Structures are given as C-alpha cells and as structure tokens.
Amino acid sequence: MSVTFRFGTPGDLTAPSxxxxxxxxxxxxxxxxxxxxxxxxxxxxxxxxxxxxxxxFLRPAELHRAVEKMRRDxxxxxxxxxxxxxxxxxxxxxxxxSWALSALAGNHNVVRISSRSAGAAxxxxxxxxxxxxxxxxxxxxxxxxxxxxxxxxxxxALSTWCDLRVIWGGDNAVDxxxxxxxxxxxxxxxxxxxxxxxxxxxxxxxxxxxxxxRAAVVGFANDAYxxxxxxxxxPRTVFLVGGDGDEVRAEFLTLLLEVVDARGWVVDPAMAVExxxxxxxxxxxxxxxxxxxxxxRITALTLTGTEAAPRYWIGAGAFPFAEAGSLLDLVPAxxxxxxxxSHFGFTPxxxxxxxxxLGGRGVDRIVPFGSALTFGAIWDGYDLPAEFTRLTVLQP
Amino acid sequence: MSVFTLSQSEKESVLxxxxxxxxxHHRERCEPYARILDASGFVAAxxxxxxxxxxxxxxxxxxxKSIPDDEVFKVLTSSGTTGEVSRIYLDKAAAAEQQRRLxxxxxxxxxxxxxxxxxxxxxxxxxxxxxxxxxxAGVLGMSTFGRDHVWALDNDGAVDLDAIRGFLEKHGGQPxxxxxxxxLVWLHLYEVARDNGLDLGNGILIHSGGWKxxxxxxxxxxAFREALAGVGLTDVHNYYGMVEQIGTIFLEGPSGGSLYCxxxxxxxxxDPETWAELPPGKxxxxxxxxxxxxxxxxxxxxxxxxxxxxxxxxxxxxxxRFSVLGRLPRxxxxxxxxxxxxxx
Numbered sequence: 001m002s003v004t005f006r007f008g009t010p011g012d013l014t015a016p017s018x019x020x021x022x023x024x025x026x027x028x029x030x031x032x033x034x035x036x037x038x039x040x041x042x043x044x045x046x047x048x049x050x051x052x053x054x055x056x057f058l059r060p061a062e063l064h065r066a067v068e069k070m071r072r073d074x075x076x077x078x079x080x081x082x083x084x085x086x087x088x089x090x091x092x093x094x095x096x097x098s099w100a101l102s103a104l105a106g107n108h109n110v111v112r113i114s115s116r117s118a119g120a121a122x123x124x125x126x127x128x129x130x131x132x133x134x135x136x137x138x139x140x141x142x143x144x145x146x147x148x149x150x151x152x153x154x155x156x157a158l159s160t161w162c163d164l165r166v167i168w169g170g171d172n173a174v175d176x177x178x179x180x181x182x183x184x185x186x187x188x189x190x191x192x193x194x195x196x197x198x199x200x201x202x203x204x205x206x207x208x209x210x211x212x213x214r215a216a217v218v219g220f221a222n223d224a225y226x227x228x229x230x231x232x233x234x235p236r237t238v239f240l241v242g243g244d245g246d247e248v249r250a251e252f253l254t255l256l257l258e259v260v261d262a263r264g265w266v267v268d269p270a271m272a273v274e275x276x277x278x279x280x281x282x283x284x285x286x287x288x289x290x291x292x293x294x295x296x297r298i299t300a301l302t303l304t305g306t307e308a309a310p311r312y313w314i315g316a317g318a319f320p321f322a323e324a325g326s327l328l329d330l331v332p333a334x335x336x337x338x339x340x341x342s343h344f345g346f347t348p349x350x351x352x353x354x355x356x357x358l359g360g361r362g363v364d365r366i367v368p369f370g371s372a373l374t375f376g377a378i379w380d381g382y383d384l385p386a387e388f389t390r391l392t393v394l395q396p
Numbered sequence: 397m398s399v400f401t402l403s404q405s406e407k408e409s410v411l412x413x414x415x416x417x418x419x420x421h422h423r424e425r426c427e428p429y430a431r432i433l434d435a436s437g438f439v440a441a442x443x444x445x446x447x448x449x450x451x452x453x454x455x456x457x458x459x460x461k462s463i464p465d466d467e468v469f470k471v472l473t474s475s476g477t478t479g480e481v482s483r484i485y486l487d488k489a490a491a492a493e494q495q496r497r498l499x500x501x502x503x504x505x506x507x508x509x510x511x512x513x514x515x516x517x518x519x520x521x522x523x524x525x526x527x528x529x530x531x532x533a534g535v536l537g538m539s540t541f542g543r544d545h546v547w548a549l550d551n552d553g554a555v556d557l558d559a560i561r562g563f564l565e566k567h568g569g570q571p572x573x574x575x576x577x578x579x580l581v582w583l584h585l586y587e588v589a590r591d592n593g594l595d596l597g598n599g600i601l602i603h604s605g606g607w608k609x610x611x612x613x614x615x616x617x618x619a620f621r622e623a624l625a626g627v628g629l630t631d632v633h634n635y636y637g638m639v640e641q642i643g644t645i646f647l648e649g650p651s652g653g654s655l656y657c658x659x660x661x662x663x664x665x666x667d668p669e670t671w672a673e674l675p676p677g678k679x680x681x682x683x684x685x686x687x688x689x690x691x692x693x694x695x696x697x698x699x700x701x702x703x704x705x706x707x708x709x710x711x712x713x714x715x716x717r718f719s720v721l722g723r724l725p726r727x728x729x730x731x732x733x734x735x736x737x738x739x740x
Contacts, residue, residue, distance in 0.1 A: 269668035269681065270727035273700060277451040283435035284428035284458050291435045296669050302435075315727065 008144030014161035021106035024067030027136040038127040048120040075391035079106030081163035089114030105388035111145040194339035198235035202242040204345015217255040219370020228316035233340040237309040237320040275315035327354040334362035342372040399658040400713035422693035425462035429693040445673040449698040461485035474639035490691040494643025512567035513542020516576025518549035577605035589627040597628035644686040649712030661686040679704040
C-alpha cells in the first residue's frame with residue numbers, strides 16, 4: 001500500500017493520537033489566517049481567481065464569525081473527532097473549504113487528494129506546506145492530506161478510523177465508498193450529483209440600467225466558466241422568466257460574449273466538439289428546438305420546455321434556455337437533485353415565494369448571479385459546522 | 397479498375413448532388429436526424445463543406461437509422477475507447493454496397509484476383525467477443541479479399557515463425573497480401589522478418605490502426621515505411637476508416653505519405669475554432685463524407701481525429717491527399733462528480 005503525504009506529518013494515518021484540539025483552536029485559526037494571506041497574494045489571485053474567494057473565506061474575521069456561530073447556550077460543543085474527507089478530483093478548492101471548516105471545529109482530518117489534482121490544488125498544497133513551516137507542529141500532526149490509488153484497503157481503514165466520512169462527488173462515488181463500512185457510531189456526510197440553474201427576470205432585466213446588466217453578466221460568467229461549468233453549483237440552463245425573452249436573451253448573449261472576450265477565455269477543440277455532441281444529442285431527442293453557435297465559447301440552445309432541461313454536464317459555455325411565465329411555474333421542474341438557483345432581476349418577495357413553494361423538496365441555495373460558486377458554511381442543505389462538531393449536555 | 401479517378405472539382409460536383417439528396421433522404425426517414433437539421437436551421441448546401449455534419453460520437457449515444465426495424469439486416473458495433481458502443485444499422489442493399497465498394501477500393505492496389513493472404517494477427521482473437529467487434533471485424537472484412545489464409549500469430553498471440561516461413565515458401569515467389577494492424581505489423585512481422593532474414597519482397601501490405609503505440613516508440617509513418625523497405629516490403633498501404641462509415645476506406649497511395657479519397661468519398665478539415673474549412677497545410681478536425689451510408693445518416697461525419705490535407709490533385713491519384721495526425725483528447729470536466737472514478 002502506498003500513500004503519498006501531500007501535507008502533514010507522515011506516519012500511520014489511523015494510529016491513536018494524544019493531540020487534542022478545541023473548537024476554534026487558536027493554533028488552527030492562526031494557521032488558516034496565514035494560509036488566507038498567502039492565497040490572497042496578488043500573484044496567486046491573478047493566476048487562480050477562484051483562490052481569491054477561498055482566501056476571503058479563510059480571513060480571521062470570517063473564521064471568528066464561523067466559530068462564534070458554532071457556540072450554543074444549551075450544550076457544550078466539541079470536535080466530532082476524526083474526519084475523513086474524499087473531495088472531488090477536479091474542483092480544486094472544494095477540499096480546502098470542507099477541510100478548513102472541519103479543522104476549525106478541532107477535528108483530526110485526513111483528506112484524500114486525487115492524483116489528478118492540478119493547477120490551483122498544487123498552489124494550495126504549496127501554500128499549506130509553507131505556512132506549516134512556521135506553525136505549531138500540532139497542525140501537521142493532526143491535519144493530513146494524502147494521495148493514494150483506488151485502494152479499498154486504505155479507504156476501508158480510514159473509514160473505520162473516522163467518526164465522520166465526507167464524500168464529495170457524484171452518486172457513483174457515494175455508492176462506491178458506502179460499500180466500505182463505518183464504525184457503528186460514525187456517519188457519512190454525502191454530496192451526490194447536483195444540478196444548478198440560473199433564473200433571469202425579463203422584467204427585472206429591462207428595468208436594470210446597462211451597468212447593472214453588465215455586472216449581472218460578469219457575475220454569471222464567473223459562475224459558469226470558472227470550473228468549466230462543471231462544479232455542482234455552476235449554472236447550466238438559464239430560465240428566462242416573465243415572457244418576451246427573445247430580446248433579453250440576445251442582449252444577454254452579446255454581453256456574455258464581450259465578457260468572455262475580455263477575460264481571454266478560450267475553449268479547447270475537445271470541449272468544442274463535446275458541446276456539439278451534446279447539443280446535437282439534445283436536438284435529436286427533441287429537447288432542444290434550436291441550436292445557436294454564436295462563438296466557439298458559447299453554445300446556446302432553445303429548449304422545447306422547462307422539463308427538457310438536461311441534468312448532466314453538456315460542456316463549458318453551453319447554455320440551454322427555456323422560458324417560464326413566473327418563478328412559481330418552475331417549481332414542478334425542480335427536484336431533490338437541484339442545488340443552486342442563481343438569480344437576477346427578481347424582487348425579494350418573488351424569491352421568497354419561490355423558496356416557500358419549493359418547500360425544501362428541491363434547491364438548497366438561491367443566490368444572486370456571481371455568488372453561485374461562493375462556498376458557505378451551509379451547503380447542500382447541511383449546516384457544516386454543526387456536522388463537524390458534537391454536543392455534550394450538562395445539567396448541574 | 398480504379399475508384400481513384402475524379403479530380404477534386406469533378407468529385408465535389410458529384411458528391412454535392414448525391415450527398416444533398418442523401419441528406420434529404422435521411423431527413424425524411426430518420427426523425428432524430430430531421431430534428432437536428434431543423435434545430436440547426438439547415439436548408440441547403442452549395443458546397444460539400446456546407447453539408448450538415450453529425451459528430452461521430454452521436455452513434456454511440458443515439459439510435460440513428462433511416463430504415464424500418466424489419467429491414468435491418470446487420471447491426472455493426474464498435475467499442476470505443478470509453479466503453480460506449482456505436483451502433484450502425486445496415487439493410488441488405490447497404491451491406492452489399494459497402495462490401496462491393498470496399499472490394500473495388502482495395503483492388504486498386506491488389507488487382508482483381510484474390511491473392512494468398514498472411515494475416516498478422518491471431519485466430520484466437522476472433523473468439524474473444526469483446527475485441528471481436530473492432531479488431532475482428534476489420535480482419536474478417538479484409539480476409540475476403542485473400543485466399544489460403546495463414547495467421548502469423550499463434551493462439552497465444554506469439555509469433556508463429558513456422559507458419560510464416562511455411563507461407564513464404566509456398567507463396568512468397570508470387571504477389572501475396574499481408575494484412576494487419578499497424579503496430580502488430582511492426583512488432584510481429586517487421587522485427588521478425590528483419591531478425592530472421594525473411595523475404596517479403598512480393599508482399600502487398602495493407603495496414604491500419606492508430607499510430608499512437610508506434611509514435612510512443614518513436615516510429616513515425618515515414619520511418620515505418622523505410623524500415624519495411626529494409627525487409628523488401630515496398631508495396632505498403634496504410635488506410636483510414638471507421639465502422640460508422642463502413643465500406644469507405646481512405647487508402648495510402650503507392651508513393652506513401654498520403655491517404656487518398658475514393659471517388660464516392662472525401663474529407664474536409666475544419667478549424668475547431670471557427671469551424672470553417674481549412675486549406676491544405678493547416679491541421680484541424682477531420683470530417684469524412686461518403687455516399688455509402690444510405691441506411692443511417694452517416695454520410696457526413698465529424699470525427700474526433702485531427703488531420704491535414706497535404707495537396708489537391710497533385711499526388712499519385714487525383715483529389716485530396718491527407719494524413720491523420722491522431723486523436724483529439726476527450727474533453728474532461730473539472731466537475732464535482734468524479735471523486736472516486738477510476739482513472740483512465
């Protein structure tokens with residue numbers, strides 16, 4: 001069995017440890033704050049803009065706020081214990097968010113980093129290593145990141161070691177890993193396949209001034225293009241809500257192309273083919289009635305109905321469009337798989353009515369354009385700080 | 397008789413007419429295809445490069461056929477690299493026609509008579525159902541153009557030197573046909589012939605298959621030809637073809653270095669950025685067109701291979717001459733849904 005240590009003190013991953021951390025342990029807070037500073041350095045932010053959001057999330061003020069939220073009046077709060085994280089291979093920042101919150105809660109963590117990690121993930125691992133050099137050694141002893149192959153023996157050992165197993169990734173990952181048993185007292189926190197949408201009010205769009213429209217499109221472009229539209233919260237289908245969407249859609253796409261141009265984003269040939277394969281496929285089954293390829297970086301499809309919206313990835317910069325009379329009309333098309341709805345141009349009352357009507361049967365996050373990828377302590381319907389801690393009741 | 401006769405301009409006017417008619421033929425008979433054309437807003441083409449193309453991978457995702465179920469005579473499958481399988485539906489007429497045209501194409505270099513045939517493969521491969529669809533179909537399809545077949549590899553896939561020697565003793569003094577996949581020919585025929593002093597001088601080699609395994613060993617197509625010439629094998633024809641356009645092969649001309657399009661087929665190289673047709677010398681995505689697919693809408697296909705046209709009407713045979721440069725790597729999502737997916 002071969003395990004490569006990417007961060008933390010090498011050694012037996014499942015050996016008992018005498019180290020004890022507390023919820024909001026100052027040594028962890030100090031470590032994460034220093035990590036934030038590294039990630040927010042201009043050179044890093046230029047190269048990997050998505051790390052800027054991560055750095056922001058790890059600033060001391062944010063960390064203290066998160067810790068404050070963990071405190072309760074009715075119970076003592078402690079770390080959950082050992083947490084084993086299985087983050088996805090290709091969304092480079094997810095593993096840090098989930099690990100950092102768990103570390104902040106005082107847990108001993110083992111994070112399996114995919115051997116296919118690259119780019120931003122490598123930058124993060126470098127930054128972690130540099131910060132650790134000056135940090136309290138307890139950090140490196142209790143927080144470990146490792147890479148190993150698809151080895152059920154190792155995953156199995158870590159599964160019986162942990163109190164909480166965090167499985168990010170799709171349904172297949174969850175099903176595969178769940179075959180390996182946990183201790184009776186432990187449990188899984190799973191993040192299965194999700195779909196996310198964008199909703200655009202045509203009335204709200206018309207009422208917005210040009211600067212607001214442009215800002216909305218900039219936000220939408222970041223949401224869609226940062227992870228090649230494949231993060232679980234990346235918007236896929238755009239619902240034009242309120243009627244007369246043609247003109248709005250045309251202007252939206254024109255602005256989107258301008259933003260994409262300005263950022264210098266490119267689409268590689270394989271992705272361009274992928275988008276055509278999927279777009280033609282949707283046309284062939286009658287889900288898309290019109291295909292537009294205004295530019296290689298944007299594929300626009302006109303869906304034949306809201307229920308025709310695909311729930312699988314169709315490529316980077318591939319946008320099916322569908323029209324709906326009102327947000328409430330979309331409710332029947334939403335289900336438990338749906339995670340984030342990013343919005344523009346709606347009143348708070350409209351969004352509230354939409355959320356209320358959904359009734360928790362689908363959609364975990366309703367956020368403005370530009371915030372779809374912004375990670376939060378409440379994610380996929382879970383209160384993560386609560387998941388990463390345990391409560392002791394004390395009645396004197 | 398040759399199927400490499402038409403100049404590019406003659407060919408294009410013939411193909412435009414026939415392929416436009418085929419487009420309408422499939423539009424009427426294949427509903428998914430009609431929907432694609434409608435959604436793309438296709439009306440008519442005034443050049444071959446304006447004909448609507450289907451990405452070849454669609455045949456893995458969809459059932460695309462232009463014949464009723466009760467006329468399906470043969471279903472061809474090919475296992476792709478990702479485990480998806482293409483399904484190609486032929487009726488009797490299409491099956492006969494593709495075999496006839498394939499024969500006409502290879503007879504250009506083999507002549508009209510069946511030649512003794514050395515197959516650089518193992519007979520056992522035909523029994524393995526999984527590999528049968530891809531490799532086996534190719535071998536079986538080609539074997540009908542030869543006679544007195546001998547397999548160069550034994551049932552374990554090891555070189556059967558006695559069999560090769562026996563074949564050469566019996567047939568080596570007259571023209572004979574050698575067929576095999578490119579890397580098998582390199583590993584199990586060229587090296588064996590070189591090391592054992594075998595004379596392949598009267599052989600006509602037809603070979604196909606990806607170059608990747610050979611490029612990995614630093615064997616380029618030109619080095620391949622040169623090395624084979626060293627064991628006397630100079631009549632060498634690489635070809636390019638796919639199950640999704642069964643019966644159509646693009647064949648290497650006698651001088652080597654370029655593939656040629658038979659009269660009923662052509663290639664278009666597209667810029668994967670603008671999707672416009674690229675001129676000779678510029679590499680891009682390869683589109684293959686053929687009039688053979690009448691039972692399924694495979695007459696204009698966008699492949700996931702890269703290619704380049706070297707010249708037009710300036711080689712061994714008229715029309716475009718081109719090379720295949722390799723596969724376009726598949727697009728990979730940076731998605732959340734791949735935590736524990738097996739690495740490819």
